Amino acid sequence: MFTATQSGQIELDGMSDDWPIRLDGLSRETFELFLEHTFGRVRTGSYTTDELSRFLHFCDMYQCRHTQEFVVHRIFTARFRFHPAQLINLAIKYHVRSIFPFAFQQLAETPISEITHAHRELMGHEVFLNIVYVQAALDHHRRMVAAEEPKILMHSNDCEDPTGCNEDWHAIWWNGMGRFLLDARNPQPYCDAVKRFKELKFGRVSEGCKEWMFKLLDQGSAFHHAEHFISEACHLLVEKLVFEP
Secondary structure (H helix, E strand, O other), rough: EEEEEOOOOOOOOOEEEEEEEOOOOOOOHHHHHHHHOOOOOOOOOOOOHHHHHHHHHHHOOOOOOHHHHHHHHHHHHHHHHHHOOOOHHHHHOOOOOHHHHHHHHHHOOOHHHHHHHHHHHHOOOOHHHHHHHHHHHHHHHHHHHHOOOOOOOOOOOOOHHHHHHHHHHHHHHHHHHHHHHOOOOOOHHHHHHHHHOOOOOOOOOOOOHHHHHHHHHHHHHOOOHHHHHHHHHHHHHHHHOOOOO
């Protein structure tokens, strides 16, 4: 931090342009981001994903907790500009739990064939393995929901043909929800599949029975299973991999 000059004076780092304070492993651009935030200089444009990543590294290196909160907020605001594997990497590397759930949810909905080797390296083996297991479990659950319609346990007073009502409900469920959920080219999320299903023609299904069954679908007990499953798997990974400082 200091050096004796020929005249005997002590020259401290930072006292003059000839003796700057050297911050090893830190670029000038990243330090300027810190100065920009700390001294309130107005940023005219948005931060790039690379700037935000380097800024977070700076905050972690020098334990700038207040500034790190600002950077994490900016990263979350720009989360759709990052690949979710990048967010997982940042969350684990810099102990940021708040961005992990969103990234994990996105990866759970990303086809495995679209996750490259570079993405796997970023997220790590354990996260990738959990993504594979989660997707396999969700695919199995999706097929069960598509193939097994909720039964009409009690028919409404306006139902004149309970047998025909049951038969048409079964056929329309398979041809509607089954097709929407299992479409190989464009599988629909549960909420979108239900919305499109309600727009179909229901044949001999009475209006009263249809209303009852729609209320059952809106409760979403079967559909919310996927959300709870992802949430639980994510929580276990966060507890294991993202250590709070």
